[in-house]
Amino acid sequence: MGQADEQGFGYTSAGLTKSGNDLKDAGDALKAPLEMFKINAAPTSSCFGLVPQGSEELAEGYQDFFRETTQILEALQVDLSGSGVGLMINSYTYRGADGAGPV
Numbered sequence: 001m002g003q004a005d006e007q008g009f010g011y012t013s014a015g016l017t018k019s020g021n022d023l024k025d026a027g028d029a030l031k032a033p034l035e036m037f038k039i040n041a042a043p044t045s046s047c048f049g050l051v052p053q054g055s056e057e058l059a060e061g062y063q064d065f066f067r068e069t070t071q072i073l074e075a076l077q078v079d080l081s082g083s084g085v086g087l088m089i090n091s092y093t094y095r096g097a098d099g100a101g102p103v
Contacts, residue, residue: 016091024084030077037073041066 043063 011090011094013091013095016087016094020084020087020089020091022084023080023087027077027079027081027084030073030080034070034073034077038070041069 043059043066
């Protein structure tokens with residue numbers, strides 16, 4: 001994405017585009033495992049996740065874990081995809097400013 005030289009640190013539009021695509025791909029790759037986690041690990045009335053409910057305290061702890069893990073993974077997926085799109089938009093801006101046109 002970036003490169004350092006004696007004048008400082010710079011970006012190439014091709015590097016931004018590649019990095020943007022990589023981040024977007026990473027976000028897309030997280031969608032299916034996230035959905036599988038939500039389905040397979042979701043608490044139910046008789047168990048929490050894939051383990052039988054041993055106590056109310058354990059069940060509540062698992063529900064907190066499930067909720068927090070789901071929120072973190074959802075935020076990561078959105079952030080990866082959004083960052084990728086942002087880098088690709090920046091690439092188009094750099095190319096436009098350089099008069100090279102869109103990638």
